[in-house]
Each structure stands twice: as C-alpha cells, then as structure tokens.
Amino acid sequence: MNRNAAESRIRELRSCIRHHDYLYHIQDRPEISDQEYDRLFRELRELEDRYPELRTPDSPTQRVGAVPLEEFETVQHAAPMLSLDSDVSEDALHRFDQRVRKALGEQVRYVVEPKLDGASAELVYERGRLVRAATRGDGQRGEGITDNVRTIPTIPLRLRAAEAPIPEFLSLRAEVIMRIGAFDAINERLMEEGRPPFANPRNAAAGSLRQLDPQITAQRPLDAYVYDILASSQPVAATQWEVLQVLNQWGLRVNEHERRADSVEEILDFHSGLESQRDDLDYEIDGIVIKLDDLAAREEMGATSHHPRWAYAHKFPPRKETTRILSIVPSVGRTGVVTPVALMRPVELGGVTVSRASLHNREEVARKDVREGDRVRVQRAGDVIPQVIERIDEPDRERAAPFRMPERCPVCETLLIERGPFTVCPNTFDCPAQLAGQLMLFGSRGALDIEGLGEETARLLVQEGLVRHLPDLFDLQPERLMELEGFAEKSAGNLVDGIRQASHVELARFLFGLGIPEVGSTVARALSRHFGTLEALRSADQEALQEVDGVGPIMSEQISAFFGDPRVREILNALLSRVELVEPGPADHQSDVSETSPFDGLRFVFTGGLEGFTREEARERVEALGGRVTSAVSRGTAYVVAGDKPGSKLAKAEALGVAVLDEDGFRRLLAEHQVSDETGS
Numbered sequence: 001m002n003r004n005a006a007e008s009r010i011r012e013l014r015s016c017i018r019h020h021d022y023l024y025h026i027q028d029r030p031e032i033s034d035q036e037y038d039r040l041f042r043e044l045r046e047l048e049d050r051y052p053e054l055r056t057p058d059s060p061t062q063r064v065g066a067v068p069l070e071e072f073e074t075v076q077h078a079a080p081m082l083s084l085d086s087d088v089s090e091d092a093l094h095r096f097d098q099r100v101r102k103a104l105g106e107q108v109r110y111v112v113e114p115k116l117d118g119a120s121a122e123l124v125y126e127r128g129r130l131v132r133a134a135t136r137g138d139g140q141r142g143e144g145i146t147d148n149v150r151t152i153p154t155i156p157l158r159l160r161a162a163e164a165p166i167p168e169f170l171s172l173r174a175e176v177i178m179r180i181g182a183f184d185a186i187n188e189r190l191m192e193e194g195r196p197p198f199a200n201p202r203n204a205a206a207g208s209l210r211q212l213d214p215q216i217t218a219q220r221p222l223d224a225y226v227y228d229i230l231a232s233s234q235p236v237a238a239t240q241w242e243v244l245q246v247l248n249q250w251g252l253r254v255n256e257h258e259r260r261a262d263s264v265e266e267i268l269d270f271h272s273g274l275e276s277q278r279d280d281l282d283y284e285i286d287g288i289v290i291k292l293d294d295l296a297a298r299e300e301m302g303a304t305s306h307h308p309r310w311a312y313a314h315k316f317p318p319r320k321e322t323t324r325i326l327s328i329v330p331s332v333g334r335t336g337v338v339t340p341v342a343l344m345r346p347v348e349l350g351g352v353t354v355s356r357a358s359l360h361n362r363e364e365v366a367r368k369d370v371r372e373g374d375r376v377r378v379q380r381a382g383d384v385i386p387q388v389i390e391r392i393d394e395p396d397r398e399r400a401a402p403f404r405m406p407e408r409c410p411v412c413e414t415l416l417i418e419r420g421p422f423t424v425c426p427n428t429f430d431c432p433a434q435l436a437g438q439l440m441l442f443g444s445r446g447a448l449d450i451e452g453l454g455e456e457t458a459r460l461l462v463q464e465g466l467v468r469h470l471p472d473l474f475d476l477q478p479e480r481l482m483e484l485e486g487f488a489e490k491s492a493g494n495l496v497d498g499i500r501q502a503s504h505v506e507l508a509r510f511l512f513g514l515g516i517p518e519v520g521s522t523v524a525r526a527l528s529r530h531f532g533t534l535e536a537l538r539s540a541d542q543e544a545l546q547e548v549d550g551v552g553p554i555m556s557e558q559i560s561a562f563f564g565d566p567r568v569r570e571i572l573n574a575l576l577s578r579v580e581l582v583e584p585g586p587a588d589h590q591s592d593v594s595e596t597s598p599f600d601g602l603r604f605v606f607t608g609g610l611e612g613f614t615r616e617e618a619r620e621r622v623e624a625l626g627g628r629v630t631s632a633v634s635r636g637t638a639y640v641v642a643g644d645k646p647g648s649k650l651a652k653a654e655a656l657g658v659a660v661l662d663e664d665g666f667r668r669l670l671a672e673h674q675v676s677d678e679t680g681s
C-alpha cells in the first residue's frame with residue numbers, strides 16, 4: 001500500500017474504531033465482536049507503525065504510550081471547580097428549595113443526578129480533541145493528568161460530530177470512578193499479598209489518576225461520567241437537561257439516572273428510589289445532586305466563594321458507623337492462612353447489617369492496634385466488604401490485652417507456623433477448614449463448576465464427615481445427604497447430579513481446582529496447553545516446567561513439590577478413577593500464553609543493574625504475567641526497564657519513544673498487573 005492509500009485507510013479505520021468505541025462504551029450496544037474490533041485495531045497500528053509520520057495524538061492507538069512524568073504540572077482551571085453545599089437532612093433540602101424559589105419565583109425546574117463518589121476532573125477539548133485534563137486540586141488549580149485520563153476508555157480522545165456544533169474550546173467537569181467489581185478484585189489481591197487495601201473506590205480512583213506513570217493508570221479499570229460544562233467558547237444549550245443530551249451525542253458518557261424534578265417531593269422520590277438501588281449499582285454514590293435546569297437562572301443565582309447557589313447535594317446517611325469489637329477470632333482458609341476476624345456488635349451500614357470484618361493478618365491487627373472490647377469505626381468498602389477503619393480512643397477505659405495469634409490451629413490443633421506477615425496451619429490435607437476451602441475451590445466456577453456446592457454445603461459435608469478427602473465428593477450418596485440439615489430428596493439429588501456432570505472436566509479446570517500453590521487459572525491453562533496431558537505434566541521436571549510461559553523457578557519448584565508429595569499422589573490417583581479428564585493432548589501446541597495474561601505479547605528490555613531483582617528474577621516476573629524479555633530495543637518494545645548505569649538501550653528507547661521505567665516503576669507495574677491477574681491463590 002502506498003502512502004496515499006495508507007493515509008486514507010488510516011482515516012477510515014480511525015473513524016470506524018471511534019464509532020465502535022462509541023457503540024460499546026457509550027451506547028452499550030456493540031455491533032462487532034471483540035475479534036473484529038481487534039482486527040481493525042491491529043490493522044491501524046500496523047499502518048501507523050509503517051508510516052509513523054501519520055500517527056496523530058487523537059488516534060485510538062495513542063491512549064497509552066506516554067512516558068512517566070517526573071512530577072505533575074500545575075494547571076489553571078478554565079473556571080473555578082466549586083464544591084457543593086450538602087446535607088443529609090430533609091429540612092436543609094427544603095431550605096435550599098425555598099432560597100431558590102425566593103430568588104427566581106415559584107416556577108422552578110431542577111435536574112437531579114446521582115452524586116458520584118469518585119474523583120472530580122476537568123477535561124478540556126479544543127476543536128473537539130482532548131488536550132488537557134486536571135484534578136480538581138484547590139478548585140482554582142489542579143494537577144495535569146492528561147496522559148492518565150487519556151487511558152480511560154470511556155473518555156473520547158475526540159468528540160463525535162453531532163447536531164450541536166462542538167465549541168472551539170470546551171471545558172467539562174467529570175467524575176472519574178472505579179467500579180466496585182474492579183475495586184474488590186484489586187483489594188482482594190492486595191490483601192492476599194499482605195498489603196493494605198484501598199479504603200474505598202474513591203481512593204482507588206483518585207490514587208490511580210495520580211500515578212506519574214500512565215502505564216500504571218492504564219492498568220486500573222477506570223470509568224468516567226461527565227456532568228457539567230465548566231466553560232465553553234460558545235453556548236451549548238439553554239438548560240442542563242439539553243446539555244446532558246448534547247454531551248451524550250458528542251460521545252461522552254452521561255449518567256443514566258439523571259431526571260428532571262419540579263418539586264421537593266419529586267426530589268425526595270428520586271432520592272429514596274436511588275437509595276434503595278444503591279446496593280445494586282456497580283459504582284459508589286453518596287447522595288443526589290440537585291441543579292437548576294435553566295442555565296440563565298444559574299447565572300442569576302451565582303455562587304459563594306465555595307459553592308454555587310444553584311446546586312445542592314442531598315446526601316445519603318453515611319455507611320460509616322461505630323461499633324464495638326466483641327472478640328477477635330482466628331479463621332482458617334483454604335491455603336491454611338489464619339486470618340484474624342473481628343466479631344462486632346451488629347451495626348447497620350447503608351442498609352446492611354454488619355457483624356464481622358477481616359483484620360487480614362497479625363501485622364494489620366498490630367498496626368491498627370485493635371483489641372477485644374475496643375470501640376471502632378467501620379465501613380463497607382465498595383459495596384460489600386466490611387472493614388475496620390480505625391480504633392476510637394477511649395482514654396478512660398481499660399483495654400484488653402493485645403490480640404495474639406493462637407499457637408495451634410483453632411480447627412485441627414496443629415502447631416501453626418509463620419510465613420511473612422501470615423500465620424499458617426501446615427496440616428494441608430487433614431485440617432477440616434482447609435478441606436472445606438479446597439472443596440469450594442474445586443467446585444468453583446473456574447474449576448469443576450459444581451452446581452449446589454457453595455460455602456455452606458462444603459463446610460457441612462466436611463463437618464458431618466461425608467467428605468474426608470477430596471475424592472469422597474464423587475462417592476456421595478443422596479440417601480446420606482438427605483440426613484443432613486437443609487437437604488431434601490430434591491436438593492440431595494441435584495447435588496449428586498451436579499457432581500456427576502462436573503466429573504467430565506477439562507484438564508485446565510481440573511488443575512486450577514486442585515489449588516496447586518501459585519497456580520491460578522491462567523497458569524493452569526498454560527500448563528494444560530503445554531503438556532497436553534496430566535501424565536506429561538506430572539512427570540515433568542523443573543526444567544521442563546519452566547519452558548511454559550509464566551512459569552519460573554519459584555513456581556516450578558512449587559508445582560513439582562506438589563506433584564511429588566505422596567499424599568497428593570494418593571489423592572490425585574483416587575480422583576482420576578472418578579473423573580473423566582478432557583485433555584487437549586500432546587499435539588496441541590498453539591500458544592502457551594492465555595488471552596488473559598496481562599502482559600500477553602508485551603516485550604520488555606532490561607538495561608542497567610536492578611537492586612531488588614536479579615535479571616533472572618526480573619525475567620521470571622515478566623514471563624509469569626505472559627510477557628517476554630528480549631535484548632534489543634525496537635519500536636515493538638513495550639517497556640525498557642532502566643536500572644543503575646543503564647547502557648545505550650536507554651538512549652535508543654528514548655529515541656524511539658518507547659516507555660521507560662525505573663526500578664520503582666517496574667515494581668509498581670508488576671504489582672498492578674498482579675492485581676488484575678487471576679493467578680495465585
């Protein structure tokens with residue numbers, strides 16, 4: 001293809017991709033499959049690689065790619081980013097409404113919107129192109145986070161042409177959020193790693209926006225809703241309601257719950273309706289915002305130095321409460337890790353009664369210094385997981401002794417051992433708590449997907465002695481099950497049926513369900529694909545294991561120790577006589593990296609010395625996430641990691657515009673990716 005043809009094809013591809021982005025992100029009705037989309041995207045990237053001079057900053061390929069900043073630039077907002085006057089009481093809402101009616105007369109129309117609990121940002125579009133984004137900062141000036149905001153898929157780099165002309169200059173206000181599912185996944189991972197979790201999705205969103213390295217932000221699943229025009233070179237519409245429609249037509253995401261309201265009564269209806277839906281939303285809201293619909297009337301009302309007089313937030317009652325810790329009890333999970341759990345006097349948090357919260361590990365208990373009897377502040381982080389935020393000091397009260405981990409497993413009485421910040425029961429095969437956890441994993445969606453085998457049932461089966469070892473699961477008789485509490489003929493039959501159906505299982509799922517240390521579903525799939533049969537995997541030595549993408553020395557040691565354990569062998573043999581494994585077979589050697597590996601296809605180059613890793617360890621970490629380490633820098637290199645005294649590769653990377661990370665940046669990148677990776681227990 002010559003340059004002219006390439007140029008027109010590039011233009012065509014971009015407009016096509018933008019259109020599908022719009023359908024997917026804004027309209028929620030994609031018209032093409034992910035594969036088709038990827039194909040278009042790849043074609044565009046290849047053409048731009050061939051003709052780099054045709055690459056433009058608003059190309060869909062240019063969302064991620066900027067190099068890390070040294071520090072954020074300070075940015076003056078196009079207009080002050082004020083905050084909202086707010087209260088939880090109905091009286092205060094009435095007073096707001098009265099003030100408005102007094103100023104404007106009795107006929108008033110409002111727009112009501114959810115009050116999104118995220119991080120506020122300014123987005124500046126010039127001639128329809130996103131040129132700048134900033135945090136709210138002090139309301140006058142914020143931090144320039146343009147490169148980070150560019151990575152958010154729902155924020156268009158270029159506005160769509162619509163009926164309403166796009167002003168030359170347009171400054172918008174948006175709320176950047178992290179959805180609760182994404183937030184929970186990140187936190188779960190952090191806790192598994194013994195790191196402190198984010199307190200709430202807002203912190204997670206704000207923290208992600210304030211990363212100096214946009215590559216890290218790109219890994220955080222952020223989203224954004226636009227709700228206001230801060231400034232524009234031409235008027236866009238006469239009312240907020242129209243503004244929202246126009247913003248949506250331009251391809252920006254506007255919240256789907258926005259309504260109009262003409263009275264306090266309607267506002268309260270909206271408030272209570274949204275409050276009852278609050279737990280079903282996949283993002284956090286902390287109230288509703290009421291805004292004058294008529295933009296000219298807004299001008300008339302003006303603002304105080306802090307907040308506009310034309311808007312007001314009617315908040316929901318808080319989800320933070322105080323309560324007392326009744327006791328701290330150790331709880332044993334599948335991997336044998338003993339977690340201290342605070343049992344608390346029940347409190348209501350946003351409509352849900354909470355009476356227990358994990359304290360994660362002994363170091364966390366010590367850090368928060370919480371003890372039995374202490375008064376604590378609790379919250380539901382995100383939607384579900386209750387957390388102890390802090391202890392409330394009560395100077396006159398005598399406190400109990402600090403919590404101490406028991407010496408023996410509270411379930412099987414085996415002597416506990418310490419592993420980093422964690423305390424572990426080493427009785428892997430016979431501890432009933434671990435067995436129940438193992439059963440749950442085995443039956444979980446990513447493994448055998450056994451219908452009817454949830455947490456409660458797993459515990460019951462172990463507790464009642466129906467399952468003493470994993471293989472017993474396949475010998476369950478409906479008659480015995482019916483003797484258990486909560487089981488009737490139908491449910492017992494269903495469970496046995498579910499187990500029978502699940503006994504025909506793909507190797508990858510089976511491997512994942514075994515709970516091999518360090519082996520999550522991604523690695524399980526890679527192992528299955530690489531070896532083709534369980535037999536081949538079982539007899540592989542460490543060297544052979546390391547040929548699998550994503551498996552390094554540490555993991556290979558764990559895997560080979562697992563299969564070498566005589567108890568495992570015994571259990572495995574018993575299982576194999578009961579399940580029918582579906583094995584891809586030795587011929588199947590397409591690719592070892594599953595589509596879900598976060599570094600899938602990314603090439604890394606190391607230069608200079610690293611303090612915290614040997615080269616071998618660094619390579620292992622990259623490969624564990626599906627990436628590759630190569631020695632030469634090219635345009636196709638995703639990252640150059642520059643340590644101490646980097647060589648010419650650094651200069652080459654800079655010349656080619658390849659992202660450069662220092663050791664800290666690399667470490668953060670790993671941590672980020674591990675968060676979203678499914679591997680690990």
Ligand code: IVH
Nearest residue numbers: 082083084113114115116120175227289308
């Ligand atoms: S309007 C001047 N609308 O709530 C009025 N704000 O202080 C500008 N917020 O920092 C705000 N959802 O980040 C508006 N639908 C919404 C909102 C919203 C959330 C945030 C905003 C602001 C805070 C209130």
